[in-house]
Amino acid sequence: DADVTQTPRNRITKTGKRIMLECSQTKGHDRMYWYRQDPGLGLRLIYYSFDVKDINKGEISDGYSVSRQAQAKFSLSLESAIPNQTALYFCATWTGVHGYTFGSGTRLTVV
Amino acid sequence: QQPVQSPQAVILREGEDAVINCSSSKALYSVHWYRQKHGEAPVFLMILLKGGEQKGHDKISASFNEKKQQSSLYLTASQLSYSGTYFCGSSTPSGNTPLVFGKGTRLSVIA
Numbered sequence: 001d002a003d004v005t006q007t008p009r010n011r012i013t014k015t016g017k018r019i020m021l022e023c024s025q026t027k028g029h030d031r032m033y034w035y036r037q038d039p040g041l042g043l044r045l046i047y048y049s050f051d052v053k054d055i056n057k058g059e060i061s062d063g064y065s066v067s068r069q070a071q072a073k074f075s076l077s078l079e080s081a082i083p084n085q086t087a088l089y090f091c092a093t094w095t096g097v098h099g100y101t102f103g104s105g106t107r108l109t110v111v
Numbered sequence: 112q113q114p115v116q117s118p119q120a121v122i123l124r125e126g127e128d129a130v131i132n133c134s135s136s137k138a139l140y141s142v143h144w145y146r147q148k149h150g151e152a153p154v155f156l157m158i159l160l161k162g163g164e165q166k167g168h169d170k171i172s173a174s175f176n177e178k179k180q181q182s183s184l185y186l187t188a189s190q191l192s193y194s195g196t197y198f199c200g201s202s203t204p205s206g207n208t209p210l211v212f213g214k215g216t217r218l219s220v221i222a
Contacts, residue, residue: 045210099145102154
């Protein structure tokens with residue numbers, strides 16, 4: 001099993017719909033992150049969490065919300081999806097000396 | 112603030128060497144390097160924590176000049192498998208900040 005699992009892998013949704021992207025990890029790491037990747041822009045931080053009771057906004061949090069349901073689970077929600085939220089979304093955990101472990105990503109298309 | 116990577120893209124023939132640079136306008140605590148192949152998640156290569164630190168990983172190595180606030184990734188005798196986009200990620204001296212990634216350098220190795 002992968003250390004970090006994201007679901008779904010691909011999703012097409014309509015403008016205005018609410019959508020949730022899920023992330024779970026098996027290694028018991030405290031720190032979890034959501035990044036968004038757009039071509040030519042690199043990875044930009046949306047939200048991060050250092051434990052269940054600690055949630056922090058990142059650089060581009062507007063239009064997004066998160067929930068840390070348990071140490072292993074960190075979900076990202078788009079309350080009302082818009083086309084410019086079309087992107088590749090990555091969840092990651094901090095492993096310490098081995099840096100970040102990323103999930104396989106969710107490719108989201110908003111039409 | 113996002114670190115600046117250079118070059119943006121480079122094409123190499125097998126066996127050639129390349130250097131990818133990463134610089135920041137802010138003081139750096141650590142620098143991470145990741146490689147992402149097309150359609151896949153970024154994969155951790157190495158982390159540099161101290162100014163002057165150098166590390167190696169097969170024929171890929173990196174250095175960190177804390178005073179100059181920059182890091183360089185060295186790819187020696189490149190192989191086809193080195194193709195991908197390389198990202199540097201930096202954190203600031205507070206230690207607990209999430210990584211801020213550069214926009215990436217696309218490396219293509221051709222036969």
